[in-house]
Amino acid sequence: MSKLLSETEKTTIIDQNGSRQENILNILLALQEASAGGYVDQETIALVAKKLSTTETKVFEIASFYSMIETKPQAAYVLEVCNSAPCHFTKSDEVSGWLEAELGVKRGEPTSDGLFSFRFTPCVGACDVGPVIKVKDAVYGDLSRDKVKELIQNLKKSK
């Protein structure tokens, strides 16, 4: 997670995910998950293009089209607050305020240690437990200010 992937490691991930055009999203998501900065850099995009016998432009088009694929470095934990209507009207805007207070940064800015940032995301399909925060593949629901505090503490500890 914390060190840069070598070309061999990246190639292994591409091969594990099928190494064909149909699997490009799985491949890019897997590379992103394994990357140090939580994103796919230009070098990685070039490698994917080579392995899939396509062009860098085409891979970049995919990377930029899909919002879960990042092309710029990210904080270690990006807290995604759902702000679609069902969550928004069950107080997801308050969650955003709590995060701003707890982390001491504005939405979209990383903390100085690079550990956290937060942003809005469209519906993650957990409206029955809104307001929610999604961190990587996990969704935390029925949030209160205390639960948000606890989540941040737990993430800090697990780092």
Added chain:
Amino acid sequence: MSMKEPVLLKRVGKMKNPASVEEYRQLGGFSAIQKAIEIGKDQILNEVDTANLRGRGGAAYPAGRKWRQLFAIEEGPKYIVCNADEGEPGTFKDKVLLAEDPLSVIEGMLVAGYLFDSPEGFIYIRGEYRAIQKVFQEAIDNACAAGLLGTDILGVKGFDYTIAVVSGAGAYVCGENSALLNSVEGKAGRPRVKPPHLAEVGLYSQPTLVNNVETFACIPVILNIGGQAFLEMGTEDGGGTKLVCLSGHIKNRGTYEVPLGTPLADLLYSEEYGGGTSSGRPVKFLHLGGQSGPLAFPEQLDGLYSYQGLADKGLAVGSGAIVVLDDSVSLVEYSKKVLEFFVHESCGKCTPCRIGTTRALELLDDFASDKAKAEDIDNLDTMLANINGLSACGLGQAAGVAVRTAIKHRKEEFSSAARG
């Protein structure tokens, strides 16, 4: 999760390992594919027709008709695709099936694979459900190991069929079937211009069936209990039960299996389902079927939750989402949230959708900040009508539905906000 004897959710929560073929079998699983092989292809089509199963993704297109159209096409190979890109805000029901009874979806796709002599099925699961993709893959692997996927399935010579999981990566527009096929092919998920119909020119330009998760899960039920019994669980204009998602300002949020034809008021107020508002305040409006669906106001809620019952009131079942909003919510603010969503999710292919949604949102900002003039209500409505009329796919065509129903039924709220 209500209803005395659920048929879609009957195994949910009852299996230790939802991906286990053995447990699925013990609870009645894989009897439908067996039966499908016994009764033969014409009879499968007849049962699905009789059941009057309407597409559960949102469009409500009769599955029987879709299946017959594909069946009539002679070219092949034909592909089976399951749309598990559940992205309509307020919808979280496919997730329940994918995570807690994945083999029911696999069995539905297996019946389709048999019927259409398909070599391969694909299930496109949204990127936000990465954890569930793993469960689903495990279920596929178990089905393969048990000889239910692979070659000569169930001893039927030449019944060779596999299913692959494809991940989405955060694009609402991929819920649109032609965009989804582009995404499965590893391209940017922009919709195609139709015609040609996907049944004729679908995945890899081959004839293709695309159905929603819940639609596929209904197939084993239909074969097990019979099309007629399935029809009778619902109403004449749409058989079966529907998974409904209650969220927003409602006491009992969650996924419920309800017979089509249940009074809408029961879904909201009975303790068995919604139990009334969470705040104790009156319901101001509902948002049905996702962000692309219409708003429903209290005077429209006296009918049945069925395809025709809602259509009679100018409403729609859509994905099954019911978002409840109490009287603390301003319609201008709500409309802004809806448009913000479409601005974010428009893929940018059609100019009216890409630019129109942004301009409509700017106009709504004017209403929210006392800058709008009285004539802006009609301007907004016309702008949304044009986006709907000039966009190529369902996203743009539905982007204005909610706000237009708000203007239609509660124009006075926009008028009182037009103070510029």
